[in-house]
Amino acid sequence: MSLEFSAESKERIAALLQKYPTKMAATLPVLWIAQEQFGWVSEDAVRLVAATLEVPESHVHGVATFYTMYNKKPVGRLHIQVCTNISCMLCGSDGTLEAFEKRCGLKAGQTNEDFTLQEVECLAACGTAPAVQINDKYYEPVQADDVPALVDRLLAETKEGA
Amino acid sequence: MSERVVTQNFGNEKAKEIATYESLGGYQALRKAVKMSPDEIIAEVKKANLCGRGGAGFPAGVKWSFIPKDAQTVYMVINADEGEPGTFKDRWLMHWDPHRLIEGACIAAYAIRSHKIYIYIRGELIEGARLLDKAVAEAYDKGYLGASMAGSGWAMDFVVHRGAGAYICGEETALLNSLEGRRGWPRLKPPYPAIKGLFGQPTVVNNVETLMNVPSIIERGGQWFADLGVDGDGGTRCAAVSGHVKSPGVYEVPVGTNLRTILDQYAGGMRDTPVKGVIPGGSSFPVLTNEEIDVPWANSMMRNDKIRSVEVRPGQPFLWGGGKELKSGPGSGAIIVMDQSTDMVRACARIVKFYAHESCGQCTPCREGGHWVATIVQRIADGNGKPSDLEMISSAAGGIGGTTICALGDAVSWSVLGFLTKFRDEFIAKVSG
Numbered sequence: 001m002s003l004e005f006s007a008e009s010k011e012r013i014a015a016l017l018q019k020y021p022t023k024m025a026a027t028l029p030v031l032w033i034a035q036e037q038f039g040w041v042s043e044d045a046v047r048l049v050a051a052t053l054e055v056p057e058s059h060v061h062g063v064a065t066f067y068t069m070y071n072k073k074p075v076g077r078l079h080i081q082v083c084t085n086i087s088c089m090l091c092g093s094d095g096t097l098e099a100f101e102k103r104c105g106l107k108a109g110q111t112n113e114d115f116t117l118q119e120v121e122c123l124a125a126c127g128t129a130p131a132v133q134i135n136d137k138y139y140e141p142v143q144a145d146d147v148p149a150l151v152d153r154l155l156a157e158t159k160e161g162a
Numbered sequence: 163m164s165e166r167v168v169t170q171n172f173g174n175e176k177a178k179e180i181a182t183y184e185s186l187g188g189y190q191a192l193r194k195a196v197k198m199s200p201d202e203i204i205a206e207v208k209k210a211n212l213c214g215r216g217g218a219g220f221p222a223g224v225k226w227s228f229i230p231k232d233a234q235t236v237y238m239v240i241n242a243d244e245g246e247p248g249t250f251k252d253r254w255l256m257h258w259d260p261h262r263l264i265e266g267a268c269i270a271a272y273a274i275r276s277h278k279i280y281i282y283i284r285g286e287l288i289e290g291a292r293l294l295d296k297a298v299a300e301a302y303d304k305g306y307l308g309a310s311m312a313g314s315g316w317a318m319d320f321v322v323h324r325g326a327g328a329y330i331c332g333e334e335t336a337l338l339n340s341l342e343g344r345r346g347w348p349r350l351k352p353p354y355p356a357i358k359g360l361f362g363q364p365t366v367v368n369n370v371e372t373l374m375n376v377p378s379i380i381e382r383g384g385q386w387f388a389d390l391g392v393d394g395d396g397g398t399r400c401a402a403v404s405g406h407v408k409s410p411g412v413y414e415v416p417v418g419t420n421l422r423t424i425l426d427q428y429a430g431g432m433r434d435t436p437v438k439g440v441i442p443g444g445s446s447f448p449v450l451t452n453e454e455i456d457v458p459w460a461n462s463m464m465r466n467d468k469i470r471s472v473e474v475r476p477g478q479p480f481l482w483g484g485g486k487e488l489k490s491g492p493g494s495g496a497i498i499v500m501d502q503s504t505d506m507v508r509a510c511a512r513i514v515k516f517y518a519h520e521s522c523g524q525c526t527p528c529r530e531g532g533h534w535v536a537t538i539v540q541r542i543a544d545g546n547g548k549p550s551d552l553e554m555i556s557s558a559a560g561g562i563g564g565t566t567i568c569a570l571g572d573a574v575s576w577s578v579l580g581f582l583t584k585f586r587d588e589f590i591a592k593v594s595g
């Protein structure tokens with residue numbers, strides 16, 4: 001299956017290319033646009049980005065796999081990322097992660113219909129630890145006790161939106 | 163409260179709008195700067211003793227002066243990748259006062275004769291990138307950016323560029339590769355970015371907080387700024403305090419403020435039990451014990467006699483950068499506070515796991531050594547270690563620092579050997595249990 005950028009994405013890409021002296025420099029932002037439009041970065045999306053920027057596919061593939069925020073697989077409706085680095089760990093992130101695992105019925109690193117649950121490194125929110133990122137937003141602090149209600153609320157919100 | 167330079171608009175939700183920022187005196191420094199010569203600005207920033215706030219503490223004015231005067235294309239790059247565990251001040255700074263960052267970066271760019279500023283903001287900070295986009299658009303509208311910066315005739319462009327999740331891209335040459343659309347692999351230095359940086363052109367990379375000090379320096383003078391701090395290390399610094407204190411947060415303090423005072427008087431003191439250990443500059447810096455924190459929080463910590471040197475093994479100091487003994491420092495401004503309940507071996511294991519995981523893999527000592535050390539410390543933390551493991555950590559960690567392309571390799575050595583030197587009893591207790 002081959003993919004196409006939407007008219008809106010094409011417009012954004014054209015504007016982006018004005019900002020850099022080389023097309024290659026737009027690799028990261030164009031991958032972002034691809035992820036926004038398609039939900040994740042498939043090999044087809046990689047090919048599309050490569051063709052759009054006139055750079056080798058192997059280059060885009062290398063970049064897409066180097067950076068952790070490009071989803072190389074589809075993710076759940078709620079993409080939950082729990083920081084377990086030092087400051088969060090000192091403030092109880094192990095319990096937070098466990099509570100998410102229990103509520104979502106998943107181990108860290110897994111995906112089901114509703115959720116993708118991941119352990120992540122420091123989110124630059126260490127003063128409001130434990131920090132959690134869900135989709136585009138930060139939630140801080142999230143203690144184990146807060147987890148069930150938070151998940152219920154966000155599930156309800158994303159259902160309404162769908 | 164002492165002088166607030168970069169956090170003066172904290173708490174004022176309106177200050178991120180350009181009209182409010184201007185009404186509080188914003189962009190006056192830029193107007194003044196464009197009437198000065200680039201060399202006069204650099205001289206003022208040198209006089210201010212403004213040291214980099216990103217981790218390495220290099221004097222900003224000196225860095226700017228390395229840009230060749232006859233360069234045709236010069237780039238100014240803002241490092242907003244903030245990824246060092248414990249560090250969260252740049253996120254707050256950009257949230258509360260994006261225009262101060264734009265103004266500071268414009269002055270810096272003008273001083274190095276650049277027409278183009280890129281800000282590299284870490285991918286997770288989606289909200290921060292949106293705020294910046296909005297502030298940048300406002301600044302173009304008002305003529306602070308664009309064809310004639312503040313009416314000077316000097317063109318200035320500003321591009322917001324998002325990262326995509328890779329700690330290593332905070333290292334300045336990895337960041338430049340990432341900005342060029344490549345994998346974030348650090349480059350061998352020399353050549354330094356000032357000679358051959360972004361797209362092969364002379365480039366300055368500065369941290370967010372570093373640049374946000376610049377407007378006040380231009381307005382009030384380098385000497386004023388230098389006098390706020392201590393010898394050779396001027397101004398104020400943002401302390402991002404996290405961990406077991408009552409009030410974690412970002413506190414702007416004069417450079418050289420006593421570290422214990424920062425914990426007690428700014429961060430509200432300890433939450434439950436007394437201090438066991440404090441990491442004073444982000445997780446790569448060596449940890450201090452409770453007996454070592456009555457010291458000025460400044461780059462001079464590296465030479466402070468009250469701080470015991472980090473050792474490779476008992477009695478053998480770890481030497482770095484031309485044979486200096488390693489103590490500690492304010493690094494990225496992150497102060498991580500651990501109380502009596504903390505298992506220091508577990509804390510160490512978590513930190514070294516991070517660095518092992520984030521190694522880009524280019525250098526064997528960092529790639530292999532990092533994983534090796536992480537595995538050993540984890541097994542000790544889990545109660546499966548052997549007495550001989552301590553010597554293995556020493557020889558592995560002692561052999562990484564100083565041998566690699568970038569300082570991530572040093573971070574493994576510095577953090578692990580710091581814990582092992584200062585809290586050796588806890589390691590011993592676990593391996594003889």
Ligand SMILES: Cc1cc2nc3c(=O)[nH]c(=O)nc-3n(C[C@H](O)[C@H](O)[C@H](O)COP(=O)(O)O)c2cc1C
Pocket residue numbers: 213214215216217218219220222241242243244245246329330331332333334335367368369370372373568569570
């Ligand atoms: C592994 C590694 C990660 C780094 N991460 C950051 C970072 O997230 N933000 C930052 O400002 N500097 C970071 N630095 C330091 C930069 O390489 C560079 O020294 C700094 O951006 C220079 O700006 P300054 O002189 O204003 O501090 C990092 C360095 C290393 C070795």
Ligand code: SF4
Pocket residue numbers: 330347348520521522523524525526528529566567568569570571572
């Ligand atoms: S020291 Fe580590 S992170 Fe830095 S370039 Fe070498 S392998 Fe990569």
Ligand code: FES
Pocket residue numbers: 083084085086087088089121122123124125126129131247248249
């Ligand atoms: S350690 Fe969790 S946000 Fe920094």
